[in-house]
Amino acid sequence: MKFAHKIYLAIALALAVGGLFFRADHMTGHLLADHASTLNTLGEMQRLEGALDRQLMQAAFQLYHEYDSMHRLLAGIRAHAEGLQGSPSLQQKAFAGVRQLLDRYQAQIDEKEQRILEFATLNSVIKNSTTHIPALSHRYLSGFDTIDQAYLAEVARVTSVVFIAARSFDDDFLRELSASIERLRGFSFDESQARAREFNAMFLAHAGVFVRYLPRYKAVSEQIRAIASGATLDLAKTRFLAASERTAARIQRIGWGLAAAFVFSIGLIIFFLVFMERQHKELAALHRSFQRAATQDRLTGLYTRFAFERAQQVEIPQQALFLINLDNFIRINDFYGHAAGDGLLRHCAAALRTRFGRESDLELFRLGGDEFGILCRGLRGDRYAVVKDQVVGFAAGLRFSFRDHAIPVETSIAISTEPPLLEKAGLALRQIEHTRTRLVEYRREAGMEAQVEQNLRMLNLLHGAIRDDRVLPYFQPILNNHTGRIEKYECLVRVHDEDGNLLPPGWFLAVAKQARLYGELTCIMLRKCFERFRHTHLEFHINISVEDIQDPKVTAVLHQLLQAEPQTGERLTLEILESEEVANYEAVHGFICGVKRYGCKLALDDFGAGYSNLAQVLRLDVDNIKLDASLVRDIVQNPDLEFLMRSLLEMFRAVNIQAVTAEFVHSAEVLEKVKTLGVDYAQGYYIGKPKPDLVDRPFQGQEAV
Amino acid sequence: MRLAQKVRWLWVCCGLCAVAAAAPLAPLPQQLDYHQAKAQLGLRLFVDPKLSADGRVACVSCHLLDAGGAESKTVSTGVFQRQGRMNAPSVFNAAFNFRQFWNGRALDLQEQALGPLHSRLEMDMTEDAIEAYLNAQPYYRQAFEAIYGQGPAGVDQLTDVIAEFQKALITPNARFDRFLRGEIELSAAEQAGYLLFKSVGCVTCHNGINIGGNSYQYLGAVHPVEHHPEHGDLYQRTGREFDKNRFKVPSLRNVALTAPYLHDGRAATLGEALDTMAYHNLGFRLDPDQQASLVAFLNALTGETPRILTEP
Structure with a gap:
């Protein structure tokens, strides 16, 4: 799962749980409030109805009683019932039964009111x-003087029966009452008994009221009692409690769901946390191992160049870097094998640690394949000089033996106190390679940085020259000692700057070699020289390096030219530098065979300058040998050289070298000497300096400049 | 359930606080709360004869505000001189009646107000005619909108404001009320009348705050009276034999001002009314002393003119 999806999932879960929580909370709150208020209302209705019943009893019992309270109580009961019917909580489906009962209750209350109104009428x-x-x-007592006792007895009976019937609500006495009424009606009164007659009429009217209304009064009272509104209310209450409990159970289920979702969310979070923690640990371990790998050299256990550079990101003044270079490391590696090389490195590291490891202000690094660094922090007092002496002493005393062979360890030391330390020390080290001293301290005034600047400037110039066709061949004449004529020219590559000034060839050739522009220059030379010599009869030499031979671009151009212009190609001699190491001998040999097929000749340049491996020279099957300046320059003064030259010439003749050319012929005496010795050709400033144009003429001695 | 127990306990407590038995008669309050603007508009409409079919009969035509809220005619005269069948009951203190009309066919004042408006014998207005009239009058239109917001005024609003006006028509501080409140002593005659009122049984029907108006009773409970089908008794509503000559008991407040008496105005004076009630309903004949005492007592039931009528 993607990280974003996890986040979305977590958010969705949180929202769901939160929503559920609020829903449950809301429902619970509502339920409790509704529950309380509904029960309260139902209770209030019961109370009001109880009060109503008490009012009725009071009305029945007391001779007179106000009827307002009954209406007030009925109105109160109605208002509560309607309020409940309309309350939002009872509108839920779960409470439909309760609503039904309330409907029934209201109908019962309506019925009860009707009966109560009848009761009120009859009661009065x-x-x-x-x-x-x-x-x-009492009122008519004065009229009873002449009434007989039987009548009075009947009146007394009726009075008694009426009281019993009215108070007992028992209509069983009505028959007796009716009989008495009949009897009373049967009594007759004469003129003198007018008041008694009036009494009788009034009395009978009142007694008739009982006969007329008492059964109904009793019935209405019973009807009122029979209306089961109280039971309906009780039932409604029971139903309501049951429905509430069901609702509560539903809310509880939601609560369980909530708890489950919560536990699940927590579980998920814990899972993610554990998972992330584990990943984090793995990453941290990986990070540590990477850091170790990056900052600690696996072979020697010393800090790496990466660690050094990281430490140097913060510039700290008063530091010195002592760079110890194992000069002959590559040769040891080649000669004794990698095991020896690795052993040497380990040995050096161990020795460094033993010697300097305990110094708190020194740190040890392996800064390159064969370079160790000692960083000294805090140069106080004579600390620099002390450490320098120690390092020099250490390097001089470094001994290494491999399988009981004592192997000499050659070291050079570069020291820098100026940031960036490593770069400055590196510059100093290069200085060592040039000067062949063992110890160089970086100094700004030593021009080390200027050299870098110069190199970059030169590279720019070179690129510009190639782009703007300012790479030109210069031609130096070669004299045929036998004919006394200039018959050949060595074509030398020259570069003009933008102002047309000639650049010193020593400078740009080194740069070109470093920048791998050498092949390009050779191609330009080949093209331009073919062009130049196409319409002459002159022979010409072009320098070609071993690297050129191995450069497919150069060989392609050469083959193309030779193929296109065989007549020109026949006059071409390729000069290979003798001093250059011929690493891929087979390739070089193949090249030579190839070009020779076109009639090209081959010369070995600067013979005697480097390590001359004669056997190799002979195997290369060259046509021409050019003797190095070191053999020619002092030949007049130095009889040893003359002897050496004689022997060489003899040997060359013996191995069938066709021609020998002496370079650096700088005077008439030298020319005379090499002529005498039998050298076939001569070349040098005495014969002619390199020029941008050709001369084809007999040699008249040193030309005027 | 614990909650249920709590609630039960609560209402048991309430039950214990049940009101003790009230006295048979109670004084009027000084005032009922009512909506001032509605009542004022109700007053305006109460006296507006344009709310009748012939433009000559207003509520006030039969419920005279300076004559106890009723009129001196035996029965009322409606539009086009149509003769009614019932004596106009008082509009004063009508808010305290448990029902309205002689037979209690209206549950409240608002419902009652519709009766005369639509009755052929009284104002004889259709609902459309009423609404057309109200909305054609800028004063009414504005007044109704000020109370009920935008929209045309309807019969509901009309009866609402009239009912609100009637809530203001209460007559407090009758001598008897002040006696009940312990502020004054009754005169000897009044006191004797009051005792008679209770002892001969008037009070069994005329009780409560309105001294009547809270139950249905027979006219002629002891000595029956002739039944007239055209009279608006409960029988007219229900058709039950039981309801023949059964009427809402009228209030006795301001009774001295509202002659003639009884549902059809058959009793021209208080004395006549008392005699009728004594004979037919209580089954005895009043002697002159008793009648005088009762009249004295009934005179003590006359209250003050409603404040809304005396206010500027």
């Missing part, structure tokens, strides 16, 4: 008559 009537029946006897 019955109670009034109940009070009036004894009151009438």
Whole structure:
């Protein structure tokens, strides 16, 4: 899974869990609040209905009682019931049963109200008559003087029965009452008994009220009691509690879901953390090993150049770098094998550690294949001189033996105190290669940096010259000692700067070699010289290096020219530098055979300057040998050279070398001497300096400049 | 469940605080809370005869505000001189009645207000005619919009403001109320009347804050009266034999101001009314002393003119 996806997943989970949490919380809050308020309302309704029933009892019991309270209580019950019906919490499906019961309850309350209103009517009537029946006897007592006792007894009976019936709500007494009423109606009153007659009429009217209304009064009272509104409310409450519990259970399930999701999220986070921690550990280990590999040399255990450069990123003043170069390391490596080379390096490192490892202000590095560095921090007092002496002493005393062979270790030491230390020390080391001393201290005034500048300038010039066709062949005449004529020219590569000034060949050739532009120069020379000599009869020499021979670009150009212009090619002599090492002998030999087929000749240049391997020379099958300046320059003064020359010429003749040319013929005496010795050709400033044009003429002695 | 227990405990506590039994009669409050703007607009409409079919009958035509909220006619005269069948009950303190009309067919004042408006014998207005009239009058239109917001005024708004006006029509501080509050003593006659009022049984029906107006009772409970089908008793609504001559008990407040009496105005004076009630409903004949005492007591039930009518 991608990292982003993990993040999205985590966010989604967090949102889901959060949402679930708030939903559950919200639901719980609502449930609790609704639950409390609904139960409260139901309880309040029960209380109000209880109060209503008490009002009814009071109304029935007391002779007079206000009816306002009943209406107020009924209105209160109705308002609560309607409020519950309309409450949002009861609209949920789970509470449909409760709503149904509330509907039933409201219908029951409506019914109850109707009955109560009937009750109120009958109650007033019955109670009034109940009070009036004894009151009438009192009111009309004065009229009872002449009434017989039987009538009075009947009135008393009715009074008693009415009281019992009214108070007992028992209509069983009505038959007795009715009988009494009939009897009372049967009594007749004469004129003198007008008040008694009036009493009788009033009394009968009131007694009739009981016969008329008491059964209904009793029935209505029972109907009111029979209305099961209280039970309905109880049932509604029970249902509500059950539904609430179901809802609570649902919320609890959500809660479980929430907990599960939470645990899962935590688990996931822990998993990611553990996973990341493990990865982090692996990465950290990898990082450490990389760092070790980068900063510590595997072979010697010393710090690497990388570590050195990293340490040098912060510039610290007062430091010195002692660079010890094993001069003959490559030769030891080649000669004794890599095991010896590695052994030498290990030995040097061990020796360095033994000698300098304990000094707290010194650090040891392996800075290159065969370079060790000692970094000295904090140059106080004579510390620099002390360390320098120690390092020099160490290098001189370095001994190494391989399989009981004592191998001499040649070292050179470069010291730099100027940042960047390594670069400056490197410059100093190159100085050593030039000067062949053993110890060089970097100095700004030594022009080491100027040399680098010069090189870069030269490289620019060279590139410019190639681009702008300012690479030109110069021609130096070669004199045929036998004919006294200039018959050949050595073509030398010269470069003009932008102002047309000639660049010193020693400078740019070295740069060209370093920058691998040498082959390019050779190609230009080949093309231009072929062009120049095409329409002459003159022979010409062109220098070609072993590297050129191995450069397919150069050989391609050469072969193409030879093929295209065989007549010109026949007059070409290629000069190979004798001093250059012929690493790939077969390739060189093949090249020689190849060009010889076109009639080209081959010369060995600067013979006697380097390590002359005669056997190799002979095998190369050259036509021409050019004797180095070191053999020719002092030949007049030095009889040994003359002897050497004589012997060489004899040997060359013996191995069938066709022609020998003496270089550096700088005076008439030298020319005379080489002529006398039998050297075939002579070349040098005395014969002619290199010039951009050709002369074809007999040699008249040193030309006027 | 713990919560359920808590709630149960709570309402048991409430139950313990149940109100003790109230006295049979109670004084009026000084004032009911009402919406000032609505009541003022209600007053305007209450006296507007244009709300009738012939443009001559307003609410106030039969419910005179300077005559106890009722009128002196036996029965009311509606539009085009149409004669009604019932004596106009008082609009004062009507807010305390448990139902409205003689037979209680309206549950509240707002519902009641529609009755006369639509009745053929009274104002005889259709709903459309009412709304057309209200919305054609810039004053009403603005006044209704000020109360109910944008939109045309309807019958609901009309009855709402009239009902609100009637809430303001209460007559506090009758001598009897002040007596109940312990502020004054009743005169001997009043006191005797009050005792009679209770002892002969008037109070069994005329009780509560409005001294009536809280139950249905028979006219002629003891000595029945003739039943007239055209009279608006409960029988007219239900058709039940039980409901014949069964009426809402009228309030006795300001009764001295609202002659004639009974649902059809059959009793021209208080004395007549008392005699009728004594004979038919209480089954005895009042003697003159008793009647005088009761009249004295009933006179003590006259309250102050509603404040909304005296305010500038």
